[in-house]
Amino acid sequence: MKIYFSLLLVCLSSTLVAQIVLSGTIKDKASGEVLIGANIYALGNQKGSVTNVYGFYSLTIPAADTLVISYVGYETKRIFINASKTLSIELPTALLQEIEITATANQPVEEKIGKVNISVAELKRLPIILGETDIIKSLALTPGISIGTEGTTGLLVRGGTPDQNLVLLDGATVYNISHLFGFLSVFNPDAVKEVTLLKGAFPAEYGGRLSSVVDVRMKDGNKKEKKRQYKLGLISSSWFSEGPLNAKTSYMFSARTSYLGLIGLPSYISFAAKDEGQAVTYWMYDTNFKLHHQLNDKEQLFYSFYAGNDILPAIEKIAGIKNKVNLNWGNITSSIRYTNAINSKLYATATLAFNYFNYRLKVTSKSASTDDGLLNRSSLRDVATRYKLSWYTGANQTIDIGGELIQHSYKPGNVKTFTDGKVDRSSGETIQALSYALYINDKINLSRWLSLNLGLRWSNYQVEKRGYHYLEPRLSLAINPSNSSSVKFGYSAMNQFVHLLTASGGGLPNDIWVPTTAAVPPQRSKQYSIGYSQDLANQAWNLTIESYYKKMSQLIDFQSGASIVFNSDSDWQELIEQNGEGITYGGEFFLKKNKGRLTGWLGYTLSWNDRLFQNINQNQWFPAKYDRRHDFELTANYKISDRWQFSSNFVYNTGFVVTLPVALIEPYQPVFTTRNNKRAPDYLRLDVGFTLNKKNSKGNEVQWNFSLYNAFGRRNPFFVEYRSAYFAEFDNTSITPFNEGVRGTVRQGTAFSLLPSFSYSVKF
Amino acid sequence: MKKVITLLGFTILFLTNCFKDLDYDLDFEGQEIVIRGTISPQDGAIIQVSHTLDPEGTYFFDTLDLNINNAIVKLYANDTLLQQISYSGKNGLYLEEDLTLNRNVAYHLTVEVEGFPSARTEKIEIPQLPQTTFNLVREDENELRIDIEVADNPKASYYQLVANGYYDMEVVELYAYPIGTYEQWEICGLIETGSSNGFHITDDCFKEKTFLFPLSVQIEYFQPSLDSSLFFIEPIIVEEVTLRFRSTIKERYDFVVTSDVPEGIDNAFREPAITFSNVIGGHGYFSAYQETVYIHKL
Secondary structure, three states: OOHHHHHHHHHHHHHHHOOOOEEEEEEOOOOOEEOOEEEEEEOOOEEEEOOOOOOEEEEEEOOOOOEEOOOOOOEEEEEEEEOOOOOEEOOOOOOOHHHHEEEEEEEEOHOOOOOOEEEEEEEEEHEEEEEEHHHHHHOOOOOEEOOOOOOOOOOOEEEHHHHHHEEOOOOOOOOOEEEEHHHHHHHOHHHEEEEEEEEOOOOOOHHHHHHHHEEEEEEEOOOOOOOEEEEEEEEEEEEEEEOOOOOEEEEEEEEEEEEEHHHHHHHHHHHHHHHHEEEEOEEEEEEEEEEEEEEEEEEEEEEEEEEEEEEEEEEEEEEEEEEEEEEEEHHHEEEEEEEEEEEOOOOEEEEEEEEEOOOOOOOOEEEEEEEEEEEEEEEEEEEEEEEEEEEEEEOEEEEEEEEEEEEEEEEEEEEEEEEEEEEEEEEOOOOEEEEEEEEEEEEEEEEEEEEEEEEEEEEEHHHHHHHEEEEEEEEEEEEEOOOOOOEEEEEEEEEEEEEEEEOOOOOOOOOOEEOOOOOOOOOOEEEEEOOOOOOOOOOOEEEEEEEEEEEEEEEEOOOOOOOHHHHHOOOHOOOOEEEEEEEEEEEEEEEEEEEEEEEEEEEEEEEEEEEEOOOOOHHOEEEOOOOOEEEEEEEEEEEOOEEEEEEEEEEEEOOEOOOOOEEEEEEEEEEEEEEOOEEOOEEEEEEEEEEEEEOOOOOOEEEEEEEEEEOOOOOOOOEEEEEEEEEEEOOOOOOOEEEEEEEEEEEEEEOOOEEEEEEEEEOO | HHHHHHHHHHHHHHHHOOEEEEEEOOOOOOEEEEEEEEEEEOEEEEEEEEEOEEOOEEEEEEOOOOOOOEEEEEEEEOEEEEEEEEEEEOOOEEEEEEEOOOOOEEEEEEEEOOOOOOOOEEEEOOOOOOOEEEEEEEEEEEEEEEEEEEEEOOOOOOOEEEEEEEEEOEEEEEEEEEOOOOOHHHOOOOOOOOOOOOEEEOOOOOOOOOOEEEEEOOEEEEOOOOOOOEOOOOOOEEEEEEEEEEOOHHHHHHHHHHHOOOHHHHHHOOOOOOOOOOOOOOOEEEOOOOEEEEEEEE
16 A cells, blocks of 8 residues: 555656646537547657546646547547647548548557447447347357346346346446347447446446446437438337537437337237137337537536336136236436536536336236236336546546445335235335445556556445445556557456346346345455457457456345245245355457458357355355356458448357256156256357448438348257156047156257348438 | 246247257166155154156156065164064055154164165154144034144244045045135245145244144045046045144155246246255155144044
């Protein structure tokens, strides 16, 4: 610590010398959107800065110099500076050919370790499958990150579980990240400006989750002209519009819906005609809205809103009894943010955010003599306030100081049952909790080759008259032997005050979010990571190799054989095992091509992921549900011509683990001796897509996309189960079987096989 | 619950466009001995010996016989041979009624069968006799309400109820269930045994206090019809009701709990429990009980 303060004093003393202080914002010239993560680099002084999420930068240099301002997909600008000033810069979009060349120009190489960043330009270059770019699926195509199985939504980062990701949409937490059981992301790519995923070496600003931070920023809205786009697709259709309301205010609006449920329409028509049989359908929608208001040169106000819902109704009428099921789930998020560039070295941000996640299952059963039903609801709501003050000291150092206060309201499982139309039982509770945190984070470039990011977060949680208080140290140290290579070491201690009870491995809507309570302590983790990143061939290529070790404690899981689905009336705290431990470690390899007609990446992860619970698997370590030894991804985007583009993803990973019997002790009685003793078949998928960009007769940009999801048509496993099934053999002479018995088999269910789609969009 | 299952079924159907049988090696290590054994001071030793099956096999009911009738079953007390249990002559059952079994003695079994790996059980002890009183209330013509008052004992945490009737010199199973909702009793650890005439329960709901256990027993017996066109004839009220209230041990309870295997779509939503076994070199359970018996003549 003494060494750290000595270094700090040395750095701060340099600020006493007369210097040139520059600050301002960097924006897209065409739309006026601020650019996140743009680079400002002083050539002579070899000092640089990066814009924050509001496009703000601050750079202090000792003498007059030439600044190089660059950003992925934009033309690079050079400006000579000889005095302190506020300098806001607008960068024009590079021509298509130049995009290929400038892809990640000047992005500090150390920033490529432990982080996945998808900028607005890169969003356009991601493969378009099923009619649109999917942000979550694209993230899952990078090393260390995967999704569960097809049909589940969970994002699994470095052996973590789906609940261990802090997903933020303009500062508001998003609990459910997918529509249609993982088929579509809740993030409409039309509305998104930038996505950043941190999987290690977390800054102290972030807390409350163990495995990752996914920070999604919506577009602020075009400040210069109105733009609209509609998209018609086989899977979903959407509308997008943005533009200025006046000189200081802009808006962005998007809406999307899916009519995949049309597949079920024939069953509904048949049901309606016969008033008998079964019918099921599905639909979803989401909408994004944002307002940006520039109060003055220094202050800005943002309002962001998201609402999305999935609805799955089903009905059956058999023997005069009509059963209706209505399942719906979704998120609402809303945030107001205020920013103030107090001066060239101080930048303040205040956020008030609200989020609500709701899952609702209603089942009714009616006949001539009965009218019974069940209503099962689970929800959670957060109201959060955050404040952050960034101090750009001028000595290649940024100190962030901030805090947050979040009021949580959980309803893990409210159940009402109806008999003869009257409520005969109502159960469930609301758990109120309060979390608050204070943090300080110091990012300091000690020299051209050495930088340090040191943070401390004080996390607190208050529930049921019990408090949990933790100090969470954060550290990352980057050694940069050259401008094109970096070695980075990271350490993070994290605590998580919410758990996801899942019996399916994560992602089905009936997974229940449950809080830390007086009896159920928070999840905890310590992660160590080390990575090496090397830019090659003038940044045409980048190679990143990382390794991590994460130890988790105080995990929870269902008790052996328990399921919230089948115990919806029970207190969830009675159904869980506590004090579980987890160890996950592995290596990640990432080779990315940024330039040329062919861009894309190759990713490979080798990992181990184990769990230990006292009363599960006889207190022996067992592989976690999504322990995957090998995870390989190849993503390619080839620009055939100015009009045609080819996209492809190839994914291979080791099958998920599954518990299968080793013997039978009765024809219908399997014996299980070890949890997760077998693996499902390996997962293999190839997606291909062609995109045609052209202009229509009115001069509007038109895009056609044709794609094949799972072009091999491979039946990848959604679940694997053991069945000891009864069979009977009959002859023509008797209704009594001449032979009957049981046959044991292992079978898999497949969620999606080959799925063709197309989309058509017009920008005007 | 059926409604929830219906929903999940629909969901799976909606999501799952096909099923495929997989060719798996399930690590079946050959046939092993299965023991289902209990000992009690009241009934002696009741041991059933059978063997395991390959989980990927096909079995015809008319030829399938799992029971083993040539086993050498020995009962040990504090590592000393107490008795070799003799074969009853049917159903793989080995019985010995005349045994003196005491508390605070460690009992275990060994089972030898030619062609099978030998099996032995872990050691168990006899639990304390449950302190119960039975109060009968005749609810209506075909139902008895019996309040069982149980004094909690720190040395007995697991209980089992078995309800039988007696009619025309035959013992028949009677439907017995605790009065209240299933969910209410589930919290107390209630588990159905698989047959309708009994259940297991823990003392989770009545630690350190006397507990009143309200029980409903159906006293009518549906005798199978001799006429193949009818499934049942009119119900018959039994002549006698026998309730056996047993204190058991954790091993028996755990075996029942972990034998509840998820089936069908349930598989996709919960992990199967590791099947309890206290048989080394085989599978199954070796348990002990003490019981108080209540007989009511109708």
